[in-house]
Amino acid sequence: MTSAISIGKQDFASLRENHYFYVDKTDFIRQWWESGDDITLITRPRRFGKTLNMSMLNCFFSRQYAEKGTIFEGLSIWKQEKYRRLQGTYPVIFLSFADVKQNNYQDAVQKIKNIIVDAYRQHRYLEQEECFTQNEKQQMLEITEKMSDVTAQDALKNLSSYLNLLYGKKVLIFLDEYDTPMQEAYIHGYWDEFAGFMRSLFNATFKTNPYLDRAVMTGITRISKESVFSDLNNLTVITTTSDAYADCFGxxxxxxxxxxxxxxxxxxxxxxxxxxxxxxxxxxxxxxxxxxxxxxxxxxxxxxxxxxTSSNGLISKLLQSASVNMKEELEKLINRQQIVVNFDEQIIFGQLEQDESAVWSLLVASGYLKVEEIEYRGLTLEPWYSLSITNLETVSMFSNMFKSWFAAASANYNEFIKALLNGDVKAMNLYMNDIALATFSNFDAGKHASERSQPERFYHGFVLGLLVEVRDLYEVRSNRESGYGRYDVILIPRNLDRDAMILEFKVKETEEKTLQETVQKALAQIEIKKYDAELKERGIPKERIRHYGFAFEGKKVLIG
Structure with missing residues (x-):
């Protein structure tokens, strides 16, 4: 008889006690314990078992589970006597920041205070122990939802001291989803202030805490030490490119x-x-x-x-306003090609909009791209990563993201695609102007976007949308060499019964009196540069190749 599957259950004890389906990951306990590392930060994509593994660590080490060793029976960790003796012998502080998703600084800090208060509630028995002075017991009682920021920042360190005094053993701290509040702070615009609060909290808990034996933190991203872990020299960071614990998550x-x-x-x-x-x-x-x-x-x-399972709001925001070069790299990825890029695996949220390479780090950490190979170049051995899209499921994620960019004009976008396929230029103009009006500002979200780059950003977002909408009918290529130049977009039919298409985009120049002149200039360029060459080489006759010129002026578009 197969075990029942419980979807979303992240409590290790509950899974085991109810005999639900479970893949044995208890060797993670052994691997981590034998590493001897003081503070371990492990980054993995969402839904990869981080929370369940942290719950497992808590159940294994915490004194609160000293009488529940049976939940490990039959699992790999229980085969070794020294680990059976170790189970349930440590004071443990176990927290999760997964629910800290507030849209302002005050509420985010309050949420963290609530989590700290709950950690104290789990150890409320401390107030009755005779080994503590009245002053110490009073300090415990002062850990409430209304405590000051400074009190909150020191609270976990102080709780460590109480547990150490009672049990004569330094504590283990397990913090799950440490970076969730940091991402929310960046998205909602209170990063600098919140990073300062978290830096003081982490320094007190992990850096200057003499009552700490070891700690494990998990998250999706590796936030730079300068941002929140300043001077934390005993931090071991395990990212998706590390070999340690490779088979423990997923x-x-x-x-x-x-x-x-x-x-x-x-x-x-x-x-x-x-x-x-x-x-x-x-x-x-x-x-x-x-x-x-x-x-x-x-x-x-x-x-x-x-x-x-995720809206991918941050990634979508960054990609939508990304440069032309980055969108061209995205095209390659969606077409299942590899790209080679350089980036720092540490993420500095304050620099995400200035340093586009950080977006690749975010996509790798999130699991949407995988590292095929790392090459270290030059005297400084800078890492260059060969990246590809992870699998069919992540292709669907990107597809949904690109579609969402046109959400304000989704009906018109779909109608434009139909008009394009049917060769209805009048309808193409009608719908394209509505699409541009509704979505141009999104593609101009970069801080340094110029008048000229606005249509370029829009056009490349539009190309990514085409990749999604017509990929079953056409191979979509952009900015490639053909004839005597580089075309903007070519749609190559997968079935030769359909017409091929060349799309050329131009911004209206000051010397051009009308958008119609700009359209004619775009069409003339297709002929002069012989962009048909690639299509003819594929056996497509000239009469089955359509030419379209797109002229931009502000949010106005003319297609001819």
Whole structure:
């Protein structure tokens, strides 16, 4: 009889006590303990088992679970006697910042204070212990939702001291989703002030805390030490490009295939691999995200389960306003090609809009792109990453993101695509002007966008939308060499019964009196530069190639 699958349950004890489906990841306990590292920060994409693993650590080490060692019976960690003796022997502080998603500084800090107060409630028995002075007990009682910022920043360090005094043993601290509030602070515009609060909290908890034995933090991104971990020299950072703990988060292919056998679906292995395989941690390949696999095992239907669990607001905002060069790289990725880029795996949120390379770091950390290879170049050994899109599920995530860029004019966007395919220039003009009017400002969101770059940003966003909307009918290529120059967009039909298309975009120059003149200039350029050459080489006759000139002036567009 197969175990029942509980979707979304992140409490290790509950999973084991109720005999729900569980893939054994307890070797993570051994690997982490034997590393001997003081403070370990592990970054993994969302829904990769971070919270469940942190709950597992808590259940294994915490004195509160000293009588519940049976939940580890039958698992790999329980095979070693020294670990059976270790279970339930440490004072533990276990917190999660996953719910800190407030849109302003005051509410975010208040939410963290509430979480700290809850951590104290879990150890309310301390107030009754005789080893504490009245002054110390009074300090415990002062940890309330109304405490000052400074009191909150010192509270976890002080709780560590109380637990250390009572048990004669330094504490373990497990902090899950440490970076969630930092991302929200950046999105909602209170980054600088909030980073200062978090820096003081982290320094007191992890840097100047003499009662701390070891700690583990998890998150999606590796935020720079300068931002929140200043002078924390004993921090070991494990990112998606590290080999450590590579098989501890996410499912290995062996685990996935064993699960498919267990649930009577051995014939689905190739299909599941095509959809959900592709994640890489360090040199370890063929990692699957647990969320999609467990949902598939339960529902037995192929769906973009993981891709549908996040709005990706920050990534969408950054990509939408990105430069032409970055959007061209996105085109390559969606066309399942590799790109080679240089970036720093540390993310400095305050520089995201100034340093576009940081967006690649964010996409890798989030799991949407995978690192195929790292090459270290030059005297300074700068890392250059070969990136590709992770799998079919992440293709769907990008597709939905690109569609959302045109949400304000989605109906008109779809109608424009129909008009384009049907060759209806009048309708194309009608709908394209509505689309441009509704969405131009989004593509001009960069801080240094110029009048000239506005249509360029819009056009490249539009190309990405085309990649999504017509990819079954056409191969969409942009800014490639053909004839004597570089065309803007070519649509190459997958079925030669359809017409090919060349789209040339031009901004109206001051010497051009009308948009019609600009259109004619665009059309003339297609002829003069012989952009048809690539299409003719593919065997498409000239009479099956349509030319379109797009002329931009502000938010006005004319197509001819």
């Amino acid at each position: 499912f290995t292919e062996e685990e996935v295939f064993q699960s498919l056998d267990q649930f009577g679906m051995p014939e689905k292995k190739d299909l599941v691999k095509q959809w959900y395989d592709g994640f890489c941690f360090g040199t370890h390949r063929d990692i699957y995200n647990p969320w999609s696999i467990t949902n598939y095992l339960k529902e037995k239907k192929l769906r973009p389960y993981w891709a549908a």
